[in-house]
Amino acid sequence: MRILRLVAILLAGLALTIPARASDLDKEARWAGQIVDSLLDGEAIYLNDGRAEFLALETASGDAGLGKAAIVMHGTGVHPNWPTVVQPLRVGLTQSGWHTLSIQMPVLANEAEHAEYAGIYDWVPGRINAAIDYLRDKGFSKVVLVAHSQGSTMAAFYLSQAHQPVDGFVAIGMSGGLPGGPMDTLAQLPLLKEPILDLYGSDDLPEVVASAPERASQAAKAGGDYTQLRVEGADHFFDGEETELLSSVNAWLDRRF
Numbered sequence: 001m002r003i004l005r006l007v008a009i010l011l012a013g014l015a016l017t018i019p020a021r022a023s024d025l026d027k028e029a030r031w032a033g034q035i036v037d038s039l040l041d042g043e044a045i046y047l048n049d050g051r052a053e054f055l056a057l058e059t060a061s062g063d064a065g066l067g068k069a070a071i072v073m074h075g076t077g078v079h080p081n082w083p084t085v086v087q088p089l090r091v092g093l094t095q096s097g098w099h100t101l102s103i104q105m106p107v108l109a110n111e112a113e114h115a116e117y118a119g120i121y122d123w124v125p126g127r128i129n130a131a132i133d134y135l136r137d138k139g140f141s142k143v144v145l146v147a148h149s150q151g152s153t154m155a156a157f158y159l160s161q162a163h164q165p166v167d168g169f170v171a172i173g174m175s176g177g178l179p180g181g182p183m184d185t186l187a188q189l190p191l192l193k194e195p196i197l198d199l200y201g202s203d204d205l206p207e208v209v210a211s212a213p214e215r216a217s218q219a220a221k222a223g224g225d226y227t228q229l230r231v232e233g234a235d236h237f238f239d240g241e242e243t244e245l246l247s248s249v250n251a252w253l254d255r256r257f
Contacts (some may be wrong), residue, residue, distance in 0.1 A: 021119035023106035025052055031079040031104065039081065041091045047103070047134055049126030056131065057081055057102040061094040068257055069140040071131045071166075072102035075149025075173070076117065080104050084237035085148040085172060085245065092246040096253070099140060103131050105151055114178075117150065121182035124154045125163070132164045142257055144168035146249065149236065153177050153185050160188035168195045168256060170249055173204055173236045176211030186214055190221035197227050197252040201234025201241070208236065227252060 032055040036044045042059030057080045061068070072090045074082050080102035081087050090102040106123035108116060128145070135143050143166050147155040152174035159169060169192065177185030189196075198215055200208050212228065219226040229248055234241040 020122060021108070021116070023052075023120055023123050024109050027077075027107055027109065028054060028079075028104055031055070031107075035079060035081045042100075042102075047127075047130040049123065049130045051123065051126060054127060054130075055080060055104045056134075057090060057100075059090055059094050059100045059102075061097050061099045063097045064099060066097040067139065067141040068097055068144075069099040069101060069135045069138075069142065070144050070146045070170075071128065071135070072100055073105055073128075073145065073147035073151030073155055074102070075151050076114065077107045077110065077112070084239060088238075088242045088246060089146055089148075089249065092242075093146070093249070096250050098253070099135075101131055101135060103127055105154060114150075115183075118178070118181045118183050121154065121157055125158055125161075128155070128158050129164055132166065142167045144170065144253070144257075146170040146172070147174075148172045149174075153183050156185045156188045156192065157182050159194060160191040166194055168197075168253070170197045170199065170252065172199045172238075172245070172249075173208050174198060174200070174215065175205065175207040176214055186211070186218050189215060189218040192219070192222055193224055195225035195256055197229065197249070199229050199231065199245075199248055199252075201236065201238065202230055202232045203235040205236045225256075 042057045045056050045058050046053040047056050070093050074086045090100045093100050106120040145155045145166055152171035177183040216228050231244055238245040
């Protein structure tokens with residue numbers, strides 16, 4: 001763990017020198033074109049983050065009267081209908097009364113290094129705010145963030161600063177991030193007041209598994225409602241474990257809402 005942390009610190013030095021960048025809107029447009037043409041569940045809509053329009057996939061629950069909505073956030077460089085984790089959740093949660101809104105997060109070109117994403121984190125709040133505003137305007141009284149991989153890092157960044165109220169945060173495959181910048185999840189966790197589910201697999205990415213004890217320790221400093229759950233046999237994308245993924249998220253949500 002110490003070696004991994006040292007590597008992370010060295011990478012953080014690189015991250016801090018990376019200038020602010022824009023999301024790759026051309027890549028977003030290509031993703032959107034592919035998704036809209038093949039969408040089977042839900043409706044494609046466009047929201048505006050104050051800089052640009054971005055794609056969101058809205059999927060209604062069977063019981064809109066419950067007033068519950070989940071904003072689903074994907075991981076590095078992909079899209080709001082990604083077949084692993086994201087699509088199973090955005091569709092599956094609707095069977096438990098959750099209206100879902102899966103949003104396109106800011107992305108970089110395929111060849112971008114992980115640490116370079118620090119340069120687009122100032123795009124994150126606008127996207128989440130636009131999604132929350134949309135759902136609140138539709139009358140949803142409970143709104144939670146359900147995020148995978150770097151989407152979890154982005155959500156933690158959003159929740160660690162001034163933000164619109166949300167009722168919970170489900171983090172799937174969340175790592176400790178990179179120290180010293182906007183991707184420093186370990187430093188941000190003590191600032192989060194919302195109920196948190198920190199869900200990961202026993203065969204997850206090394207940085208996710210190795211940082212699990214420190215994530216729990218840091219989150220405990222907030223003194224709030226924090227649950228860490230390890231799913232045996234699951235990898236970072238819960239391949240073949242979609243049922244366990246959905247049931248774990250649903251069980252945590254059902255105990256609180």
